Amino acid sequence: MFSDFVFSHFMFSHAGNVPEVSKIHEVSKAHEADEPVKKDSHAPRKASLILENGPVFQGCSFGYEAPAAGEVVFNTSMVGYPESLTDPSYVGQILTVTYPLVGNYGVPPDTRKDGVYDYYESEKIHVTGLIISSYSAGYSHWNAAKSLGEWLKEHQVPGIYGIDTRMLTKFLRERGAMNGKIVFEDPNEIPFDDPSQRNLVAEASCGEIIRYGNGEKHVVLVDCGVKHNIIRCFLARNVRITRVPWDYDFNLLDYDGLFISNGPGDPALCHVAVENLRVAMRGDKPIFGICMGNQLMALAAGAKTYKLKYGHRSHNQPVQVYGTNKCFVTSQNHGYAVDTETLPGEWEPLFVNMNDQTNEGIRHKTKPFFSAQFHPEASSGPTDTEFLFDRFMAAMNMQK
């Protein structure tokens, strides 16, 4: 149902004086002819974002024109929309980008090598919708294959521009992440959807075992919705990877190191993976987790996790190595966190978020088990903590 508050200062804005185009130099060709510039030939279709028990934001559609529902979250990073949209951790979510100019450099091609995408973080767009302020239909970059709008249409994901994303973000910040839906004509086109009730990891994980590389060290990668750059980071370190589904019993495999990937949703719904991890932790083989991996390792260790009010989604999250003066800027995308207070005695925090003091990583006091809540593989975001992969390699090399 539409609420009384409809924010629509944008609804007629940016009307189609920019033809629906790909590269800018193609745009301009139209104008080289003597024809007058076409006006309003593609008046964009209106679309609305409705928040559950909240206001309605009206804007214009630039993506696929079908309704969608999910949890509305915001991300404050200023670059990296192709990476974010293909990040499986966004399954079930409608993403709001706070940086107001989006689409500037288009979208890179979907090329891949040995099953790993060159420029994407997975094989598809995972967000259920995209909300931005201003859209650059005319984009410009040497490596662009298409516009953001075209790409969204291809993947059947709706996008709205012309929304006061700062206002929306403040709303989400005050009220916490909430469910919402994108509709076109009728507010009841689609019901609200609460993805946090579902096991999203199961949706994002691979269905079968996939192998990469032929390096000396063998890492089993438990796929909770892995980003391809994690795979790239391992391959760059000459690792042989066996990527297994989230609920696969990796204890049956022989490996040098175990890696638990990032992934969407509530870690508490991933019992099978947690149980498998508990078994692995009885051993001494190095274990490294990222994001969901951090949470699952904590759960396996016996700690608890909880849902953050509105999560951490940005490229500028400051973390401190626990008990030192050393700090890093990290890329993050998570809605749940580990409750440091519940960590058992043989574990300790490894990283702490400097803004809100939440947990950003844990480590075992004696065994080579450690994890990060943030994304050391970056992509998108700062690359300062990629050295954690080297630490993992070192830990594996220490093992005879």
Add this chain to the structure above:
Amino acid sequence: MSFDVPNFPILKKVLLLGSGALKIGEAGEFDYSGSQALKALREEGLSTVLINPNIATVQTSEGTADKIYFLPVTPFFVKKVIEKERPDGILLSFGGQTALNCGVELYREGVFEKWGVSVLGTTVQAIMDTEDRELFVEKLGEIGVKTIESVAAETPSAARAAAESLGYPVIVRAAYALGGMGSGFCDDAAELNETVEKAFSFSNQLLIEKSLKGWKEVEYEIVRDRYDNCIAVCNMENFDPLGIHTGESIVVAPSQTLTNDEYHMLRELAIRIVRHLGIVGECNVQYAIDPMSEDYRVIEVNARLSRSSALASKATGYPLAFVAAKLGLGMGLHQLKNSVTKSTTAFFEPALDYIVCKIPRWDLGKFEGVSHEIGSSMKSVGEVMAIGRTFEEAIQKGLRMIAQGMHGFAAGANSRLKLGAATLEELETALATPTENRIFVIAEAMTRGCSIDRIHQLTRIDRWFLQRLWDIHTCAERVADCDDLEDLSPDLLREAKQKGFSDYQISKLIYNPDYKPGKTVDDRFNVAEERRGDVRSLRKRLGIVPVVKQIDTLAAEYPAQTNYLYLTYNGSESDWVDSGDSRNSIGKSIIVLGSGAYRIGSSVEFDWCGVNALTVLRKKGWRGVMINYNPETVSTDYDVCDRLYFEELTFERVMDIVELENPRGVIVSTGGQIPNNLALPLQRAGVPILGTSAMNIDKAEDRHKFSSMLDRLGIEQPRWKELRTMDEIHAFVEEVGYPVLVRPSYVLSGAAMHVCSNAAELERYLGEASLVSRSHPVVVSEFIEHAKELEVDAVASKGELVACAISEHIEFAGVHSGDATIQFPPQRLYVETVRQVRRTAQRIASELAITGPFNIQFLAKDNRIKVIECNLRASRSFPFVSKVLKLNLIELATWAMLGEDVQKPSTNEFDLDYVGIKASQFSFSRLQNADPVLGVEMASTGEVGCLGDDFHEAILKAALSVGMRVPEKGKGILISSGTLRSKVDLLDCAKRLYEKGYRLYATEGSYEFLTKNGVSSIRAYQPSEVEEDPNRALLGAMDLIREKKVDLVVNIPKNLTEDELNNGYKVRRCAVDHNVPLFTNARLAGAFIDAFCELGGDALSRLPIKSWDEYRV
């Protein structure tokens, strides 16, 4: 993981070096960084010492540092201060290249080691690694970072060989030179020879580099602490590709056309570089990046606060200088708080949710003969920063902020540019050879149907930017399709506002015939002007109003109590709703209007005035609100006010803010001419103006009204008339006699004022440029020769004079007051003259019921005074006289404007036991081909003010502070002493110089005059004489300069004959290009020469080193 760090020295007293006078390449940004650093030091309880001769700055105000020395920032003086003050630490990175170079030299001399002074922050070795090109390339090579291939050359032939081997085009840079001074692009050997010769006068080492013209230029601002924690606070992308100095480029933050991979590749490299160099504090890394791949080169690294870092601070809200100073004291980033949110850590990278656009401001029109091409060397004198939520909005705001009569991108250029008359070929040439007006050339090219592709080919500006400009252009076309405001749909109106159009721009597009080809429209000149108000009321009726957004560093992720604000049409809700209280607080705010971009005639002095006004307001319990958009200022530091609107100073925008704030009043008199011009329109719109009424401000501004007022009061003024034909002009000149001062309409010509000495000159000046017409009259005034010029800086309350400071120019009238050297208190005035000046000031104050600051300029000759000009606002010299007198005139003026009873202070300038001299800084060396001569148009870019126990001491310190040097013993001095009058004036000086053992070279007339008067000199030849007979080359004036046989050039323009102009110009330009001190005014040259001769032998070492507080009233 263990991270050990060394212990840190214990500090008690820290010395900070300022950057001296504002000059092209080194401007107000260093007042901002220095002020922030001093605040950081004091917060830690340290005693602070500041050396900076720039008396107009905020950092040299009472209470900013414990000890302030108005002395040149040169190794000689800094060493003296170190010996006297014995600081434990020194900060070198807050005073630009001046402070950095000075620090490097002192380090090499072992001064710091000798006196136990720790260099805080980045080490001198690291600075040298970044400044010396070869070391730099080697250092970066060690970590596999690519730099631009370049070859160092120490001789012209080596430079030529290097260029041959690299292949043209190449770029020549002078090592250790600020803002690209002496550098340039060379397409062939001829261009190379010319550039190399000049560049060697700035540096012993040149760098010849392969040119990467057309690559994107991107920079990062990096901060690192001694714990090795590193952050990239901001990245910025140049709109103009490589080839145009970043100071000359339009710049956006954050970058707009870089992908995540590119952004983070460069970020990671920058951090790697900063770690490897061992920077502690702030650092700027500049890159060139290939537009067709991820290939890159590092252009340079600035191991200090810079113009870019000031911009980055303002763009992000992250106080870089403040944080850098704390890090210099040994603190870690994690130990500091984000000063915007106050709750989160300073170790983070700001997330912006807006776009910032910086646009340089040039004043090339002020200079005769200057080249308008922009390139690898800086010429701009200031900059503006505009904030918006689309690029279109930000750039159109910014183009208005430049305040040179432009209204935005589309329909923006004023008729002065005459772009409409250019052919397409001419436009294309103009696109390929950038001048300061290129953005308007792009606009014109678009209206002529030039495609984005074509413009891209010619400019290499990224298509994304051009597409955004194209969108503005097409929006403008659709607005221009409307024949009347009533035809404009609400959607289109909203879209235009979202794309940054001003109400006036919209009105112009609808009503100005220029934008309606093929249509018959009401072509009354001013319909657009009349209807702009209607656009506003239509908008408001439709609810199309801007919203206020905060700059909070975290894109709304965390709540922030920030007072740093901008307005946008790209939003639905003001941030006020949850944080503001403006609606409940009617009348609590007082708005102070800032001074806008620094430009010739208005710079840091008005920033000082604005900041002081704010301080008083806040002390008195008002909410001090600042509107300004200059990123190089202290007034745009959100710490100095209760609310900062980083916004346009246009009537439209000020009204928007007035409607939001409901202020008790607006102060228009502390920000120079821009706010002054807004007084009348604001008052007419019902906005309360604090202080002198707008009607009376207008009476002083309007030549006719003011003149008739003076007549009525029986106050004399030079005779003048506004004239429309040559006949009228001749008749008037008949009456007053030559010379006359001629002032054409700026709107028509953009031409400068001019003094004409005879009919031929007058005809040539006015005739050729057809500068006089019915609709654009010229103003001709009688010009009184050999008259003294006096200034009064005063404060009145309800028409009663409260304080009045009289100062005296050293040069005779005819030199613009902004260029003149000023002595305060006056040293050579009749008591009678002083009495007359005071009386006149009082009468004007009463007549105009002045409340607040004002300034009057007088001519004084034979004990009679005439009023030249009167401004009912603070003037350029307010900080100077306030600081010399130790009486803050702005404080008094603000009290008066608040309606408080202001007591007349007891301080009297004639009781001072010391002298203040304000001297001007010129930047001719950067302004290729400009004639470095002083005239009625202002040409200086900055100033200093120095104190001395007597006149000689003060003038010597002041002259040294603006780059003059006392000639070395036994060296040559080249004299061309101009008219008979100035020959006589300089005769005594010449004698003294000769007696002191200097070798005098004199050109023809001067040689004869000196010989006749018994002063022996060597005959030097003018360029034209050398042309006639090349055998004279050895003693040619230009050769003497080039070969450094002279240490000082005195070249006084004699008359305006072609020949004389040509010779004089060449010699003067040669002196500037070869960095030899030059005087073009006999009175000033005389004062300087007298001063160093008077102080005797080792003049410098006899100068007492006294801090400001040691000069007692």
